[in-house]
Amino acid sequence: MPHPSPAQSPRIAFRQFSLISLIALLLLTTQATAQTPPGGAPQGPTSVGTVTVQTVDVPYIRTLPGRAVAFETGEIRARVSGVVEEILYAAGDKLNPGDPMFKIEDTTYVAAFASAKAALAGAMVQRDTAQATVDRYMTLQGSAVSKADLQTAQASAAAAVASYAAAQAAVDVAQLDLDRTTVRSPIAGIAGISNVSIGALVTANQADALATVTRLDPIYIDVSDSSAGMLRIRAQIDDGSLKLGTKVGVALVLEDGTTYDGEGTVVVLGNVVSATTGTFDLRVQFDNPKRLILPGQFLRVKLTLGTTSAKLVPQRATGRTSDGTLTVFVAKDGVAKKVALTSSGSQDNAWIITGGIEDGDLVIVDGLTNLRDGAAIKPVPVTIDADGVVHDAAPETAADASKPAPTTGNN
Incomplete structure (x- = not known):
């Protein structure tokens, strides 16, 4: 076999070195793979954040749909016939009772008043x-x-x-007709757009209103509740699970989800159940100085009836099965156990639980990603703030890292 020339020796040596490096890399990769458990799963139990379940007193709140209704609405109509000479307001003006809105031609009524006065004389x-x-x-x-x-x-x-008395009455009628040529607002409120223009002929007590005046402060919210819900509340009061407060707290949630600044009062509580919908109506009242609430808006009213004892589970810790069952992972004996829950509503960022867990159970609220039933875990006490954010529990409170953040809503 011929020997390589001196020029070929470095190239062969480099190839031999590359081959040796590749073999070494493959050996290292094989050793690393052999050290990794099948499936790439980490060794040891998974650390998870837990809170301890406790029974606490929470406000019992009924959240009901409602629709805003004007406190007062006045449809402005002419009491005498004639031609509209002047419109004395602008749409959107804030009017007081008696403020002029329209002026009707009064020449005929001035003459009638003068004739009545002459007859009286x-x-x-x-x-x-x-x-x-x-x-x-x-x-x-x-x-x-x-x-x-x-x-x-x-x-x-x-x-x-008698003739004199009749003549006096005729003068009074003529005076009324003359006064009614100036159409005035009967209530305090916000003036709407005029439905007539200058020069339009109007008749006494016509069906079509000249304009509308709406009082928005205060304002009513009409609410509907089911008769079945009312019966459940009565049953809870009877068995002592619901303790009524000294008064009904009334709060309002606007269409954008914000809570209205101000507390309402219950004005009328319905005593008749609709035969078609199975609901009864109640009306609440709110101050509305900034006119944030307008008639026709659909809102939510929260009625705080009292307090009830309940177990709260953060919503972030729960899931639902394909059939809609509410579930949660509970830490027991170093493993995660998936349990089904029954609930009776929500309290802001927590569910109100009536079955499935007991006081002292450790509910897993953090580290839920890829967590499976029966997985080995290491519970770590945590706390949850009002925004649902998990924080490490302080050492002195780790044993009591149980309660979800205080909440104020219930369905």
């Missing part, structure tokens, strides 16, 4: 003349005037008094 003269005749006849009775003449004079005086 004539009736007053007739009344005074008739009374004077009666007074004169009474002094002459028995000499120049018979009793029959006196009675006739008295009857004429009485008729004159």
Whole structure:
């Protein structure tokens, strides 16, 4: 075999070195693979954050749908007929009772009022003349005037008094008609857009309103609740699980999810159940100085009836099965156990649990990713703030790292 030339020796040596390096790399990879357990799973139990379940007193709150209704609504209509001469307000103006809104042509009504006053003056003269005749006849009775003449004079005086009263009433009616040529707001509120323009002919008590005035402060919220829900509440009161408060707290949640600033009051509690929907109505009232609530808005009303004892489980710790069952992982004897829960509503970031767990159980709230039923775990006490964020428990409170953040809502 021929020997390589001196020029070929370095190239062969480099190839031999590369081959040796590749073999060494493969050996290292094989050793590393052999040290890794099948499936790449880490050795030892998984650390998980837990909170301890305890029974606590929580507000019992019914969250119900509602619709805003104006406190007062006035439909403005003409009381006399005529042509609209002037519109005396602008849409959106804040009006007080008696503020002028429309001016109707009053020439005819001025003339009618003057005629009524003239008729009243004539009736007053007739009344005074008739009374004077009666007074004169009474002094002459028995000499120049018979009793029959006196009675006739008295009857004429009485008729004159009646005519005067009728004339006075006609003046009052004419004055009312004249005053009604200025159409005024009957209530305090916000003026709506005018439905007529200057020059339009309107008639007395027509069906179509000239405009609308709406009072928005305060404002009503009409709420519906099911009769079945009412029966459940009564049953809870009877068995002592619900303790009523001194008054019903009323809060409002706006359409964007924010809580309205201010507390409402219950105005009317319905006492009739609808035959079609099985619900009864109640009305609550809120102050509305900034006009954030407008008639027609759909809102949610939270009625705080009292307090009840419950176990709270953070919502972030729970899941649902394909059939909708609420589940949670509980740490028991160093393993994760999946249990089914029954709930009766929610408290902000927690579920109100009525079955499935007991006081003292450790609910896993952190480290749930890829956690399986029966997996080996190492419980680590944690706490959860009002925003649902997990924090490590302080050493002195680790044993009590149990309660989800205080909450204020219940369905």
